[in-house]
Amino acid sequence: MKRLAVLNVVGLCERELLEMPFLRKWAEGRERRSFKPAFPAVTCTAQSSYLTGLAVGEHGIVGNGWYDREAAEVKFWKQSNHLVKGEKLWERLRRERPGFRCAKWFWWYNMYSSAEFSMTPRPMYPADGRKFFDVYAHPLSLRDEVKKELGDFPFPSFWGPRAGIDSSKWIANSAKWIEKRESPDLNLVYLPHLDYSLQKFGPGAPETVQEIKAIDDVLADLIPYLEGRGIEVVVLSEYGISKVDRVVHLNRIFREKEWITIKDELGLEQLDCGASKVFAVADHQVAHIYLNDLSLKEEVRTLLQSTDGVEEIREGWEGVGGERGGDLVAVSEADSWFSYYYWLDDAVAPDFARTIDIHRKPGYDPAELFIDPALKFPQLKVAAFLAKKKLGIRGLLDVIPLDADLVKGSHGRDSVGPDEQPVVVGTGASQCGSEREVFHYLLKRCKAD
CATH class of the missing domain: 3.40.720.10 (Alkaline Phosphatase, subunit A)
Incomplete structure (x- = not known):
């Protein structure tokens, strides 16, 4: 056969x-x-x-x-x-x-x-x-x-x-x-x-x-x-x-409009999707935009259309909507991509932001491919973490940068x-x-x- x-x-x-x-x-x-x-x-x-x-x-x-x-x-x-x-x-x-x-x-x-x-x-x-x-x-x-x-x-x-x-x-x-x-x-x-x-x-x-x-x-x-x-x-x-050279932080833009709800958890910021009026789930060069307040739909659309790096807004099944998709779907320009970042100060970024954590982050994070260039001795930090892990001591391997500009390639557009x-x-x-x-x-x- x-x-x-x-x-x-x-x-x-x-x-x-x-x-x-x-x-x-x-x-x-x-x-x-x-x-x-x-x-x-x-x-x-x-x-x-x-x-x-x-x-x-x-x-x-x-x-x-x-x-x-x-x-x-x-x-x-x-x-x-x-x-x-x-x-x-x-x-x-x-x-x-x-x-x-x-x-x-x-x-x-x-x-x-x-x-x-x-x-x-x-x-x-x-x-x-x-x-x-x-x-x-x-x-x-x-x-x-x-x-x-x-x-x-x-x-x-x-x-x-x-x-x-x-x-x-x-x-x-x-x-x-x-x-x-x-x-x-x-x-x-x-x-x-x-x-x-x-x-x-x-x-x-x-x-x-x-x-x-x-x-x-x-x-x-x-x-x-x-x-x-x-x-x-x-x-x-x-x-x-x-090839990309521009990152678009949609959730930061929505936060400035006071559509995003943030929870303080142990001094760090967590995105509260259920309580937010509007938020983006970023996936490379595509972002699903979810509206818990549908009355904002046209205002959100107008804002996205005027945002540098956004080429197109789609909706309905053609835009990959329906039960799981966003109420609107943003598509980036060819040289741009979307981050999930929502914090305005790196000092209060969630603890998972600096780690490899593909399930906890509310969006895709290609910065996980990099070691933070600001770390002077990253290999020693990793070695120390692994040594603690062998001893049964819990901790964070927080070596991932918060600089999305490091990313040089993306996909998602058709x-x-x-x-x-x-x-x-x-x-x-x-x-x-x-x-x-x-x-x-x-x-x-x-x-x-």
Whole structure:
């Protein structure tokens, strides 16, 4: 029976492909096409569109996070696959091909999925406040078995200042491991490496050259291995990265209008979304604007339209609204992006602002890719923290800067040039003219003779 591997190389577009000797040569013998990205052009939305073939208003994933109106909480980077509505690619194939088996390897929404095999980053959080890096797997036995052969997943290289090639190497090796062990009919493999340097330094920066080469080397090992086992390989991406030099702090603007409610907690400021009249949930170059006071809608729209760095305001399903999305959705200009910052004085910023804390922050924070340049001896600070952690002493690893201007690359817009659009490479890939058509393309390839 036909078997397929889909390698999701995050951040890949024609611009980067030209700098990847192996992948460029491999692509020459196949079809490839760039296409307009999903909106918002972010990981969770794009992947959900690829794997369901549905519009955002149907699968419900309006971004990497959103405001839960009932819980009055912003929720980012949740992992339950039940959040994604609609029939999934592997479910459709299983219905049409009894016995079909899928491995969903580090793609998002990977907990409690109906895929036969899955693995995703998932720390353990004991009740005493400690945090232990780990992965979640289904069946659960895969977790210990893969670590026995490959060692622990290098979690610090998956996100944060140490984000780098080691995590993508480990994922690629574990994809080979599950292939050797189970030979799934569909192997979905997530390789995030390019995303890091492109956001940190921006496209075209000298620092990105070796990082592009690094992921090309991973593909040069993984693709021949898979093809050598008779598997057809498709390479695709979710979005390209745009060069940015301006950050827009929407919540600070709303605060100046006295629409934001702030709580004082132990001398530090916390955003109280449930009590605020208007607030933004920032997600790269897109921000969901939630209005607890709908009478302010036109005033908010007028304010956003006059804000430097904001290009467009959308609403309704077209703007990714509905149950989860904002009442308005702001889209940045090409050279700009949105921060979640709401404090006006760094001295009262919340304690999590200077840490890697993707779940507590009410928005995405790419500054987590940096070590605060104001720290004189950051490595000593990290070493001291780790030593205390081994002794069971709790503390904050507060090494993340509050300078959003450090970020040089972003994404999220769907109006981007051909050299920044996502790309798909594979047999018959020219038929993919949109993110939703990727679903039908993959479905067709899995059923091809």
